[in-house]
Amino acid sequence: MSEHNPGNLRLRYMFDHFITDHVYEERPELIVLSGILPxxxxxxxxxxxxxxxxxxxxxxxxxxxxxDKAFAEPVDYYVIHLLGEGRPxxxxxxxxxxxxxxIRQRYGVTSEKNLKP
Amino acid sequence: MxxxxxxxxxxxxxxxxxxxGTTPPPRPEPAKPAAATVIDxxxxxxxxxxxxxxxxxxxxxxxPPFSRRGLGTVLADGRILIxxxxxxxxxxxxxxxxxxxxxxxxxxxxIDYQANLALLRPSRPDFLKNAQPLELDSGAxxxxxxxxxxxxxxxxxxxxxATLTTVTLTNYPIDDLGLLVxxxxxxxxxxxxxxxxxxxxxxxxxxxxxxxxxRSQTADLIPPEIIGHxxxxxxxxxxxxxxxxxxxxxxxxxxxxxxxxxxxxxxGVFVDGVAPGSPADKAGLKAGDVIQSVxxxxxxxxxxxxxxxxxxxxxxxxxxxxxxxGDEVPFSIWRSGQVQTINVKAxxxxxxxxxxxxxxxxxxxxxLVIGGLVFQELARPYLLEWxxxxxxxxxxxxxxxxxxxxxxxxDRKKIVFLSxxxxxxxxxGYEGLEHLVVKSANGQxxxxxxxxxxxxxxxxxxFDRIETEDEPGVIxxxxxxxxxxxxxxxxxxxxxxxxxx
Numbered sequence: 319m320s321e322h323n324p325g326n327l328r329l330r331y332m333f334d335h336f337i338t339d340h341v342y343e344e345r346p347e348l349i350v351l352s353g354i355l356p357x358x359x360x361x362x363x364x365x366x367x368x369x370x371x372x373x374x375x376x377x378x379x380x381x382x383x384x385x386d387k388a389f390a391e392p393v394d395y396y397v398i399h400l401l402g403e404g405r406p407x408x409x410x411x412x413x414x415x416x417x418x419x420x421i422r423q424r425y426g427v428t429s430e431k432n433l434k435p
Numbered sequence: 436m437x438x439x440x441x442x443x444x445x446x447x448x449x450x451x452x453x454x455x456g457t458t459p460p461p462r463p464e465p466a467k468p469a470a471a472t473v474i475d476x477x478x479x480x481x482x483x484x485x486x487x488x489x490x491x492x493x494x495x496x497x498x499p500p501f502s503r504r505g506l507g508t509v510l511a512d513g514r515i516l517i518x519x520x521x522x523x524x525x526x527x528x529x530x531x532x533x534x535x536x537x538x539x540x541x542x543x544x545x546i547d548y549q550a551n552l553a554l555l556r557p558s559r560p561d562f563l564k565n566a567q568p569l570e571l572d573s574g575a576x577x578x579x580x581x582x583x584x585x586x587x588x589x590x591x592x593x594x595x596x597a598t599l600t601t602v603t604l605t606n607y608p609i610d611d612l613g614l615l616v617x618x619x620x621x622x623x624x625x626x627x628x629x630x631x632x633x634x635x636x637x638x639x640x641x642x643x644x645x646x647x648x649x650r651s652q653t654a655d656l657i658p659p660e661i662i663g664h665x666x667x668x669x670x671x672x673x674x675x676x677x678x679x680x681x682x683x684x685x686x687x688x689x690x691x692x693x694x695x696x697x698x699x700x701x702x703g704v705f706v707d708g709v710a711p712g713s714p715a716d717k718a719g720l721k722a723g724d725v726i727q728s729v730x731x732x733x734x735x736x737x738x739x740x741x742x743x744x745x746x747x748x749x750x751x752x753x754x755x756x757x758x759x760x761g762d763e764v765p766f767s768i769w770r771s772g773q774v775q776t777i778n779v780k781a782x783x784x785x786x787x788x789x790x791x792x793x794x795x796x797x798x799x800x801x802x803l804v805i806g807g808l809v810f811q812e813l814a815r816p817y818l819l820e821w822x823x824x825x826x827x828x829x830x831x832x833x834x835x836x837x838x839x840x841x842x843x844x845x846d847r848k849k850i851v852f853l854s855x856x857x858x859x860x861x862x863x864g865y866e867g868l869e870h871l872v873v874k875s876a877n878g879q880x881x882x883x884x885x886x887x888x889x890x891x892x893x894x895x896x897x898f899d900r901i902e903t904e905d906e907p908g909v910i911x912x913x914x915x916x917x918x919x920x921x922x923x924x925x926x927x928x929x930x931x932x933x934x935x936x
Contacts, residue, residue, distance in 0.1 A: 334831060403707060404685070410691050
């Protein structure tokens with residue numbers, strides 16, 4: 319955490335008060351938008367780095383697996399709600415599908431997910 | 436209190452000196468000779484303000500007084516215009532005529548911390564009898580020239596030519612309200628009493644300088660629109676100030692978000708927050724609405740409208756400055772695929788209603804000392820004690836409550852916290868505790884210092900039980916022992932009174 323030195327006050331607060339404020343009861347894991355690999359699909363989302371992900375569509379995000387499940391839904395739009403941000407991140411599913419290979423190749427991403435600890 | 440403001444104005448000579456000793460700063464383009472400016476010394480008075488701040492870490496103590504000097508502008512009806520920051524926590528203000536050196540005490544008639552403006556009145560009505568009041572300028576546009584007026588140590592007025600380069604909205608130094616600013620390019624020198632400097636154009640007051648950056652040689656001026664609004668409000672029986680809608684918004688440039696919302700046309704901003712109890716909240720605006728126009732003027736995807744003189748300006752200017760308190764401001768919004776008009780009643784924010792007040796200049800800090808335990812209500816000036824980087828260095832929980840106070844439950848009126856412990860026999864073992872937010876006392880939820888004092892009148896089984904949000908979680912206090920040592924604590928720590936509500 320300190321290596322990234324995120325300026326997001328809410329994230330720092332939740333991290334530091336994870337136990338004392340019983341944050342873990344609602345969120346066993348703090349799921350954070352930790353980085354964005356720049357691509358036309360995410361050109362307008364840079365302001366949200368280090369935000370805590372609250373919901374994706376109707377899925378409450380409590381663990382990383384919940385993100386995986388949410389993105390497996392056949393919806394038209396992925397609507398990512400971030401804690402404390404009224405404005406959601408919206409990604410069109412078709413555009414996401416089209417961008418996958420492009421982003422993997424551009425950034426040398428060998429695997430899109432690793433859900434094992 | 437804004438530290439950058441103070442630094443910029445009080446230390447800019449240091450920067451200039453540094454440049455002089457090393458590499459000269461880039462020289463601005465030579466200004467074209469403007470029409471000769473006739474400066475009438477009778478239009479200005481030297482101000483010496485002696486101010487005294489409270490020490491929020493020892494809220495019963497006032498810090499040593501200090502003085503600031505500036506140049507006040509004489510207006511009609513015996514008023515003198517200055518920036519509010521010159522007289523923050525004011526103890527004594529003295530006026531001095533520039534030509535004669537005659538002096539006179541003054542009192543603050545009206546002060547607006549958000550707009551950073553204040554009006555003074557001399558204690559002797561005839562003090563300004565020979566003064567030449569200035570009128571307010573209007574009509575300046577980008578590219579126009581002006582003169583920034585300073586006072587030499589020998590009493591001569593000096594003017595520095597300046598060019599209006601930008602008109603924009605930016606946060607003012609004392610509070611977080613974004614208001615109109617004129618940004619000028621001006622190669623100012625350090626001179627005596629430069630804390631407040633007027634700028635004139637065509638023999639009229641263009642504005643008051645409130646920030647100066649010596650590196651870029653840019654000056655931020657409080658412009659005629661803000662001064663005019665302030666003066667108009669000052670003439671009313673009750674000063675209302677500058678309204679705010681209570682909305683935060685995000686741009687709507689993202690085409691994916693626009694398509695998701697069903698927006699076909701360009702423009703509009705996304706409301707991402709509405710402050711509880713704000714005018715927008717009362718009117719029914721909600722997070723998720725899209726503001727398409729305000730007062731009939733189209734709002735673009737960045738939240739700007741087309742001002743007839745200044746071009747793109749954030750639409751909040753229409754509420755803060757181009758509306759008076761009580762005006763109905765029509766917002767045209769897009770909600771659930773429908774266009775609606777919602778009238779928002781323009782109202783200033785009352786700092787006293789804030790859970791963590793941002794301003795607290797007109798009253799002493801509240802506190803309660805019992806058994807050496809010092810309790811306070813959280814206010815922004817307390818956090819400012821940590822210096823310019825207070826958001827990163829002050830106690831994190833307190834910073835969090837300041838930043839996200841709008842998310843607290845409605846019944847959470849104020850944040851009461853144990854700020855420190857003055858070692859004493861009844862507080863034995865608690866000496867290291869500090870910055871602990873109080874949840875309850877003797878079973879009663881605590882939302883103000885008054886509630887805490889009341890709850891401590893009813894100990895449980897002979898002890899006061901105070902619950903805190905952080906460790907240790909519970910503090911026990913023997914009220915009889917605390918009462919017995921009250922006088923010795925006052926004497927030992929030089930506390931004149933153990934409470935100030």
